[in-house]
Amino acid sequence: MKRKSKEHSDDSRLENLVSRYFKKAEETGVESSGHFDGQGVFQCIKNNIAAKRRRVILFSVAAAAAVLVLLLGSIALWQQHTAQPQYVAMLEKTTGAGNIAQVQLADGSTIWLNAGSTVRYPAAFATGKREIFLEGEAFFEVSKDAKRPFLVHTGNIITHVLGTSFNVATWPQNKQVSVTVLTGKVSVGNHQLTPRQQATCSQDGKTVAFYENIDPGEITGWKEHKIIYNNKSLLQVAASLERWYGITIRLHAPVADCIVSADFTGEPVANVMTVLARLVNGKVERKNGSYHITGEGCSN
Structure with a gap:
């Protein structure tokens, strides 16, 4: 508030000095600078320029600070959105x-x-x-x-x-x-x-x-190494036995659709294959490392 009053005072003084000079020149009919307060006018102009320069500097500093804050905020936001997610093995x-x-x-x-x-x-x-x-x-x-x-x-x-x-x-x-x-x-x-x-x-x-x-x-008997099947198709049973014993079983139509129930827990694979073939009225034969089950099929 004081800075604005000082600037206004300098402007008024400058205006009075210039007006007085031109009024004097008009009265005398000559454009004489003898009564012109050049030093006063110069000081007013100097004060006016300094005040405006201070305003410009203050405005520039404030603007620069605002731009800096905005820039830092933008960088932080960009880093947040572009940061790579933490790698989890x-x-x-x-x-x-x-x-x-x-x-x-x-x-x-x-x-x-x-x-x-x-x-x-x-x-x-x-x-x-x-x-x-x-x-x-x-x-x-x-x-x-x-x-x-x-x-x-x-x-x-x-x-x-x-x-x-x-x-x-x-x-x-x-x-x-x-x-x-x-x-x-x-x-x-x-x-x-x-x-x-x-x-x-x-x-x-x-x-x-x-x-x-x-x-x-x-369902969960396998956790205790139990091999139990209730009303499962021979196709499902064969797939499960392949995983358990690490063998390959070939089913020949029409035995694949037979429904069987059995408990093979603790049984060696040879016994399992023999029992499985009997359950479907068929026979088992081992060829080239695979077990082949054939038969006439089931009535179920």
């Missing part, structure tokens, strides 16, 4: 024929991996969600964490849980994903499962079948 576990593995995750969850299966998982889970990728079959005991849902990816199917125990099986030859719940709740796509319920989905997720009153022991 992915680990992988694969089981061979007849082998079962147990995997402990960073969040305290546990995975039991069936024979002939592969699971990929991060060394540490990021905020927001916990994701793992499964090929084959696994049983999960998931630690509860409401802020980080647990997601199991099996092809195009995603199983979504918060904290529960369940079994997931996906085999290429079956072309489907089977999810069975033992405790808690599990979401498969838009469908929710509760204990002893099972959902079987095509790998593209287009078709879903539901089953209830599932026997948990039948």
